[in-house]
Amino acid sequence: MKKKGQIAMLLVCGVFLVISIATEQVIQKGDFIFPKVILGDLAIGGMSKEEALFAIRKKAADYNQKELVLTGLGEEEAVSYAELGICLNAEKSYQEAWRYGRTGPWLERIQQRLQPRKISYVFDFEEKKAKDLFNQLAPLAAREAVPAHIWVDENGAIQKSNSINGQWLNVEANLQKLAYFPFAGEEKEFPLLIEEIVTYPSSEDIDRWQIDGIISSYETKFNVAQKDRSHNLTLAAQAIDNTLVQPGEEFSFNTVVGPRSSAKGYRNAMVISNDNFVEQLGGGICQVSSTLYNAALLGGFDITERSAHSLLITYVPPGLDATVSYGALDFKFLNNRELPILIHTKVKNGILQVSLYGQKREEKEYRFVHKVLHTISPVTETITNPKLAAGKRMVKQKGSNGMEVAVFRQTIENGQVIEEERISTNIYHGNKTIIEVGPKAAKKQNSNITEKKDNP
Numbered sequence: 001m002k003k004k005g006q007i008a009m010l011l012v013c014g015v016f017l018v019i020s021i022a023t024e025q026v027i028q029k030g031d032f033i034f035p036k037v038i039l040g041d042l043a044i045g046g047m048s049k050e051e052a053l054f055a056i057r058k059k060a061a062d063y064n065q066k067e068l069v070l071t072g073l074g075e076e077e078a079v080s081y082a083e084l085g086i087c088l089n090a091e092k093s094y095q096e097a098w099r100y101g102r103t104g105p106w107l108e109r110i111q112q113r114l115q116p117r118k119i120s121y122v123f124d125f126e127e128k129k130a131k132d133l134f135n136q137l138a139p140l141a142a143r144e145a146v147p148a149h150i151w152v153d154e155n156g157a158i159q160k161s162n163s164i165n166g167q168w169l170n171v172e173a174n175l176q177k178l179a180y181f182p183f184a185g186e187e188k189e190f191p192l193l194i195e196e197i198v199t200y201p202s203s204e205d206i207d208r209w210q211i212d213g214i215i216s217s218y219e220t221k222f223n224v225a226q227k228d229r230s231h232n233l234t235l236a237a238q239a240i241d242n243t244l245v246q247p248g249e250e251f252s253f254n255t256v257v258g259p260r261s262s263a264k265g266y267r268n269a270m271v272i273s274n275d276n277f278v279e280q281l282g283g284g285i286c287q288v289s290s291t292l293y294n295a296a297l298l299g300g301f302d303i304t305e306r307s308a309h310s311l312l313i314t315y316v317p318p319g320l321d322a323t324v325s326y327g328a329l330d331f332k333f334l335n336n337r338e339l340p341i342l343i344h345t346k347v348k349n350g351i352l353q354v355s356l357y358g359q360k361r362e363e364k365e366y367r368f369v370h371k372v373l374h375t376i377s378p379v380t381e382t383i384t385n386p387k388l389a390a391g392k393r394m395v396k397q398k399g400s401n402g403m404e405v406a407v408f409r410q411t412i413e414n415g416q417v418i419e420e421e422r423i424s425t426n427i428y429h430g431n432k433t434i435i436e437v438g439p440k441a442a443k444k445q446n447s448n449i450t451e452k453k454d455n456p
Helices: 002-029 049-065 090-099 106-114 127-141 171-179 203-209 227-240 253-257 286-298
Strands: 037-039 067-071 077-080 086-088 117-119 123-125 149-152 158-161 166-169 189-191 194-197 213-221 243-245 250-252 268-273 276-281 302-305 332-334 341-348 351-358 365-376 380-384 393-397 402-413 416-428 433-437
Touching: 037 090, 049 086, 049 090, 077 127, 090 117, 127 166, 127 171, 149 203, 149 341, 213 286, 227 253, 227 268, 227 286, 227 341, 227 351, 250 253, 253 286, 286 302, 286 351, 286 365, 365 416
Parallel strands: 037 117, 067 189, 380 433
Antiparallel strands: 067 077, 086 123, 149 158, 166 194, 213 351, 243 341, 250 332, 268 276, 302 332, 341 351, 365 402, 393 433, 402 416
């Protein structure tokens, strides 16, 4: 009897199992949605596939026209899902809802069917549409970066302007964000990724530079009546005006001023070439490099390249000039301070002034001493002048002595010279003496000379 009971129980279980398997197969093949499923904001539980797709497609048409506010452009920009390339996919959304309760282990599937579940819509993303839209919006987000600026005005006062950081719409980054954005159909805005362009120098950078006064200054005089020379000098002074030299940076006169060409406005004026004064394009700008040289010496800066003229000039003492020739001779100095410096030039009423601005320190001052080591007598050149009478001599150019000059820079602290360094040794040729002489008289032939004949 007991054995018969066990057999009956097994039969019942077997029948139940067969019925369960058959029922599960029917459920798996069925197209209906389980009763407690909500898709987005649609209660589609218990619907057949046809009913669910009809409801989802109707909702998709609404969502294609739904607007999403793009933020971050300054002004909010409302665009439709369709413009962004976002489309609610009815078939894929239905499949997501249909799979709920039909995947996973059997007991887990049973539990899912008994619990309410909200499932998100599935959206397709057409990248090209979004990219085209972002490219159209990019100019609205663009802002050019404006660096801070510091300069010295014509009155010698330090002026500053504030920096403005720029920004740009990163199209690729926004496409990636949009592709992975967790759309649920309830979003009202999409924050755009606007990237900042940090400008240099910033207002804070300029404040840290502590440019608050004149470190050193030097001035030279020029003849305003020499209009072309004065013009060239002014152009070169303007070229280096308000040039910023960073710590450890080497200033190059030729790099900043550039070629001296007629296209840049330079004119012909006197220069020294092969120990002679001749007219050449850009004549006069050596006075600018020489004035800057003296300002740099007085500021304690390291001179890295400098050449003297071959002849003495009048606007600076001997040994304190700096000749330049583009592509050949340059004047350079190194900013050996811990903070930037600013070069300022002023040309007015026949005076050229070059000042170096920076953090004003009272610790040390500098002065230079130039010593004539010895003089060099001028050479004499004799040339023939056919217009002079034979044997007559005339001084066309009176010569002058040249010299060898040494320049020393003294470092002064608390009124005492604590260091003296030899800066340069310079050799200047004197102007040669030129003497013109008349042509020599022609020698007369001897009329008493007889012709020698051979004896027959």
